[in-house]
Amino acid sequence: MTTLQDPPATEDRLAATWATQPGAAGWFTALNHKQVAQRFLVTAFVFFGLGGIQSVLMRWQLGSAESTFLDAQTYNELFTMHGTTMMFLFAVPVGEAFAMYFLPLMLGTRDLPFPRLTAFGWYIYVLGGIFLYSSFLFGQVPDGGWFAYTPLTGPEYSPSSSIDFWLLGVTFVEIATIAGAIELVVLILRYRAPGMKISQMPLLAWNVLVTGIAVIFAFPPLVVASVLLELDRKVGTHFYDPAAGGESLLWQHLFWFFGHPEVYIILLPGLGIVSTIVPVFARSRIVGYSLIAVSTVAIGILSFGVWVHHMFTTGIPQLGLAFFSVASLFIPIPSAIQISAWIATIWQGRAVWKTPMMYVVGFIVIFVLGGVTGVMVASVPFDTQAHDSYFVVAHFHYVLIGGILFPVLAAVHFWMPKITGRLLDERLGTIGFWLTFIGFNVTFFPLHITGLQGMPRRLYTYAESTGWELTQAIATWGTVVLTLGLLMTLGNVVHSARYGERAGDDPWGGETLDWYATSPPPAYNFRGIPEVASRSPLWDTRPFRPRYDPATWQDELREPRAPVRQVVLTSVLDAAPEELVTLPQKSWWPLVMAVALTVALIGTMIDVYPLALTGVLAAVVTGVAWIWDRQDQR
Amino acid sequence: MRTSGHTGEAAPRPAPHIARGTGWWGMLLLQLVLVSMLAALLFSYFYLRDGFDTWPPAPAPAPALGLTAVATGLLVLSAVPVAAVHLAARAGRSDGRGPAALAAALALGAAFLAVQFADYSANDIDPQRDVYGSLFLALAGFHHVNAVLALLGLGVVLLRVRSGGMRPREQEMVVTAAHYWYFVVWSWIVVAATLYLAPRFW
Numbered sequence: 001m002t003t004l005q006d007p008p009a010t011e012d013r014l015a016a017t018w019a020t021q022p023g024a025a026g027w028f029t030a031l032n033h034k035q036v037a038q039r040f041l042v043t044a045f046v047f048f049g050l051g052g053i054q055s056v057l058m059r060w061q062l063g064s065a066e067s068t069f070l071d072a073q074t075y076n077e078l079f080t081m082h083g084t085t086m087m088f089l090f091a092v093p094v095g096e097a098f099a100m101y102f103l104p105l106m107l108g109t110r111d112l113p114f115p116r117l118t119a120f121g122w123y124i125y126v127l128g129g130i131f132l133y134s135s136f137l138f139g140q141v142p143d144g145g146w147f148a149y150t151p152l153t154g155p156e157y158s159p160s161s162s163i164d165f166w167l168l169g170v171t172f173v174e175i176a177t178i179a180g181a182i183e184l185v186v187l188i189l190r191y192r193a194p195g196m197k198i199s200q201m202p203l204l205a206w207n208v209l210v211t212g213i214a215v216i217f218a219f220p221p222l223v224v225a226s227v228l229l230e231l232d233r234k235v236g237t238h239f240y241d242p243a244a245g246g247e248s249l250l251w252q253h254l255f256w257f258f259g260h261p262e263v264y265i266i267l268l269p270g271l272g273i274v275s276t277i278v279p280v281f282a283r284s285r286i287v288g289y290s291l292i293a294v295s296t297v298a299i300g301i302l303s304f305g306v307w308v309h310h311m312f313t314t315g316i317p318q319l320g321l322a323f324f325s326v327a328s329l330f331i332p333i334p335s336a337i338q339i340s341a342w343i344a345t346i347w348q349g350r351a352v353w354k355t356p357m358m359y360v361v362g363f364i365v366i367f368v369l370g371g372v373t374g375v376m377v378a379s380v381p382f383d384t385q386a387h388d389s390y391f392v393v394a395h396f397h398y399v400l401i402g403g404i405l406f407p408v409l410a411a412v413h414f415w416m417p418k419i420t421g422r423l424l425d426e427r428l429g430t431i432g433f434w435l436t437f438i439g440f441n442v443t444f445f446p447l448h449i450t451g452l453q454g455m456p457r458r459l460y461t462y463a464e465s466t467g468w469e470l471t472q473a474i475a476t477w478g479t480v481v482l483t484l485g486l487l488m489t490l491g492n493v494v495h496s497a498r499y500g501e502r503a504g505d506d507p508w509g510g511e512t513l514d515w516y517a518t519s520p521p522p523a524y525n526f527r528g529i530p531e532v533a534s535r536s537p538l539w540d541t542r543p544f545r546p547r548y549d550p551a552t553w554q555d556e557l558r559e560p561r562a563p564v565r566q567v568v569l570t571s572v573l574d575a576a577p578e579e580l581v582t583l584p585q586k587s588w589w590p591l592v593m594a595v596a597l598t599v600a601l602i603g604t605m606i607d608v609y610p611l612a613l614t615g616v617l618a619a620v621v622t623g624v625a626w627i628w629d630r631q632d633q634r
Numbered sequence: 635m636r637t638s639g640h641t642g643e644a645a646p647r648p649a650p651h652i653a654r655g656t657g658w659w660g661m662l663l664l665q666l667v668l669v670s671m672l673a674a675l676l677f678s679y680f681y682l683r684d685g686f687d688t689w690p691p692a693p694a695p696a697p698a699l700g701l702t703a704v705a706t707g708l709l710v711l712s713a714v715p716v717a718a719v720h721l722a723a724r725a726g727r728s729d730g731r732g733p734a735a736l737a738a739a740l741a742l743g744a745a746f747l748a749v750q751f752a753d754y755s756a757n758d759i760d761p762q763r764d765v766y767g768s769l770f771l772a773l774a775g776f777h778h779v780n781a782v783l784a785l786l787g788l789g790v791v792l793l794r795v796r797s798g799g800m801r802p803r804e805q806e807m808v809v810t811a812a813h814y815w816y817f818v819v820w821s822w823i824v825v826a827a828t829l830y831l832a833p834r835f836w
């Protein structure tokens with residue numbers, strides 16, 4: 001028996017150093033990537049649920065002609081909040097959240113490079129989301145659509161505070177997204193396991209790398225656009241005000257410079273998840289690794305060249321239209337390359353049909369359909385017809401639900417066993433998949449037809465004589481099925497987290513280092529940092545035995561000399577080990593900083609400028625403390 | 635391979651490591667974020683300017699250059715002491731002149747801001763009158779917010795270096811703060827060229 005006085009055995013020093021302190025204080029100061037990423041995941045799914053409830057209400061309204069279930073104003077608020085929630089509060093953060101949890105594991109390291117920034121990002125994400133949703137309490141729900149076009153959202157036509165909730169809340173969430181992107185890019189460049197050359201890292205890392213860089217370039221213009229609009233609304237400037245020399249179209253340019261890459265920012269992590277899952281269940285190495293990596297980069301670059309295609313109907317010069325239309329038509333090529341590579345991989349291997357694989361194939365089917373309609377709307381003459389009709393609603397739900405929701409559900413089924421250590425129920429999973437897949441198609445396929453029949457989007461109701469009721473009613477019944485499917489998945493996840501069968505460390509025969517860690521992984525992920533020399537380390541030698549040389553730095557990592565959290569930095573291209581560095585252990589500053597900024601936000605919102613100033617000053621002081629005081633040693 | 639540094643470690647880190655540490659990478663990416671913001675602001679400026687026949691629109695006079703020339707000179711000058719401290723940190727030198735150099739940079743940076751603020755009232759910039767003033771506020775405001783934050787950063791570094799010398803933490807702070815300051819300097823040249831010179835040519 002050990003007594004309290006005994007020094008912890010060396011074996012335990014690693015665990016003790018990485019352990020989060022118990023209690024509320026520990027919770028609020030926790031920095032470990034898995035703990036914070038779990039919060040990100042849960043939060044993103046809560047927002048998905050809220051956005052989902054809003055969409056069900058809308059679908060109920062649309063299911064019958066001249067329905068009085070919702071009035072026009074409520075409908076406007078619902079589609080605005082639904083679109084905003086899904087795009088900003090669910091789709092982008094959920095991709096980052098999975099990357100924050102699993103990339104450090106897949107790359108063979110112990111944490112993200114800026115642990116305090118990780119925590120800060122989550123706090124402002126949550127607080128920004130709560131801020132946006134608090135508009136319901138005040139009856140001033142944003143109603144300007146998810147892209148908040150001026151002049152509708154300017155001071156003249158939206159005098160109430162609803163748009164301020166939108167601008168300030170969404171900007172907070174954007175800052176969280178940018179912070180996450182910076183972390184992930186540095187992680188991928190500098191924290192890979194020794195020996196993991198950049199040409200050998202998992203494809204998910206390529207996708208997240210490109211996504212991160214796209215976020216870094218695409219989100220700041222939207223932050224700028226939002227700040228300028230907020231200045232117009234609060235300070236009386238004139239950026240979007242034609243009467244004093246401003247222009248409304250400026251908002252559209254800045255917004256779509258962000259908005260189009262946004263679609264790929266949502267999509268790319270999904271593609272990475274698919275490239276991760278396909279080889280594992282096809283039982284075959286991925287075909288065309290380099291082609292997939294290159295086409296991922298190509299998608300990232302092309303996505304910045306096409307923003308004007310959202311504005312074909314705004315009266316842009318002819319030559320510009322032609323240029324952007326052609327650029328838009330190039331985008332499908334790299335996507336087609338990836339799809340071919342996945343199909344070839346499945347073809348070459350012996351596919352095992354587990355739930356994650358079903359979602360992947362569901363994704364491919366849906367995404368191809370969405371791509372076809374995308375090519376249609378990329379042509380100017382067709383877009384002039386279909387613009388702002390239900391055809392577009394159908395198209396972007398195919399791309400978005402296909403592009404992110406199905407890969408995310410695949411990832412849930414694939415990685416939950418790693419997070420909880422327990423398997424999901426395969427039968428429930430299969431039923432959930434079919435309900436979701438069929439429900440989705442029944443919901444959104446008929447809307448293409450409604451659109452071609454001429455129904456404009458964002459219409460809260462329609463007359464019976466229009467002939468739109470049949471397809472709209474089918475869509476509503478489809479939503480019922482879809483919702484059942486999603487609830488079944490939720491039930492499966494919740495139930496299995498407690499009662500599921502034990503998964504073991506590697507239930508699927510995985511390819512990457514995440515399956516080398518135990519399930520659930522310890523806070524430090526790996527006791528010895530594995531050195532790798534190929535793309536599929538776990539498939540080269542079985543069982544996987546990383547090289548371990550006790551006389552080296554490996555030894556210090558395994559048994560830290562002092563109670564510090566250490567990781568190994570490696571070089572950008574070849575991942576040659578360069579240096580062991582320490583990371584902060586815990587910190588209050590992320591929380592304090594987020595709260596200070598929220599105070600500033602509230603002060604701005606309610607026009608109490610002393611309060612706003614207090615918040616800003618508190619944030620500055622916190623910033624100084626943050627730089628000054630970093631606790632690396634226990 | 636070098637194994638390094640928890641808090642309290644006294645020996646400085648050698649140059650190749652400190653020059654491209656994670657702090658450096660983080661600052662590089664932050665600068666890309668800021669460049670993207672700056673690009674959006676410049677786009678807005680020229681996009682809106684395009685809607686006018688004469689720029690700046692009456693009654694604003696073409697901006698006078700005298701004060702801002704002085705301010706710009708001060709700001710460019712401030713990069714010199716910052717670079718000196720930066721190089722010392724990279725080499726792991728702690729030669730006692732660091733605090734003085736940082737204090738000089740702080741003073742020059744603060745003087746820059748003071749002269750610029752005098753310039754705005756002299757040039758009759760009014761953000762609420764028309765979009766010209768609004769754009770002035772946006773571009774100059776963006777720059778000055780970064781300048782103030784970077785000055786705060788340099789101030790923290792000054793206090794740390796004065797009390798503790800160049801340990802690994804201070805080295806990393808110096809590198810990060812110096813790169814932030816270089817951004818403040820070069821982005822001002824772009825912003826000033828746009829606000830003060832562009833109206834003379836277009």
Ligand code: HEM
Pocket residue numbers: 052055056058059079080082083084086087091144145146147393397400401404405443456457458459479482
């Ligand atoms: C879960 C099932 C979903 C259903 C039943 C659904 C349904 C709807 C409906 C009825 C509208 C309003 C159409 C209109 O009146 O114009 C809409 C709009 C929209 N949805 Fe969804 N949706 C779902 C999921 C998603 C997801 C996952 C995303 C994004 C990742 C998304 C993004 C959007 C956007 C951006 C809009 C446009 C909002 C606007 O017009 O401002 N939806 N959706």
Ligand SMILES: [Cu+2]
Pocket residue numbers: 259260263306307309310
């Ligand atoms: Cu687009």
